[in-house]
Amino acid sequence: xxxxxxxxxxxxxxxxxxxxxxxxxxxxxxxxxxxxxxxxxxxxxxxxxxxxxxxxxxxxxxxxxxxxxxxxxxxxxxxxxxxxxxxxxxxxxxxxxxxxxxxxxxxxxxxxxxxxxxxxxx
Numbered sequence: 001x002x003x004x005x006x007x008x009x010x011x012x013x014x015x016x017x018x019x020x021x022x023x024x025x026x027x028x029x030x031x032x033x034x035x036x037x038x039x040x041x042x043x044x045x046x047x048x049x050x051x052x053x054x055x056x057x058x059x060x061x062x063x064x065x066x067x068x069x070x071x072x073x074x075x076x077x078x079x080x081x082x083x084x085x086x087x088x089x090x091x092x093x094x095x096x097x098x099x100x101x102x103x104x105x106x107x108x109x110x111x112x113x114x115x116x117x118x119x120x121x122x
Contacts, residue, residue: 027078027098036065036116039095041079050091053084054122055107057115065115072106073097079106084122 031047032040036057041050057065073079073095082094095106110116 030073030077030079033066033069036062048091050093052107053092053094054119055110055116056119061115068115
């Protein structure tokens, strides 16, 4: 056997080992719903205040929006964040609920429910 063939075999074996024993990436989790557009999201070692991107909730509908979000995303629900920016230390992002049935954009669903409107800047 030549050294090139042995080297390729060892690289292939190492790649297979990495694929088989890699650890899954944990998604972020909902920790708290603070308002109709502001959530506390955490991963294994950090927490973030996250504002829903492209969504405006009327102050009169805020309590209803909070209840709706809490039903859609109970505490410890897995979510994926798609950041669009930040303001005053608050991350602005689209929040997708990872429920095993596909990704659901929380902001778009809140608008569809009639409890919010689009901010128009997106």
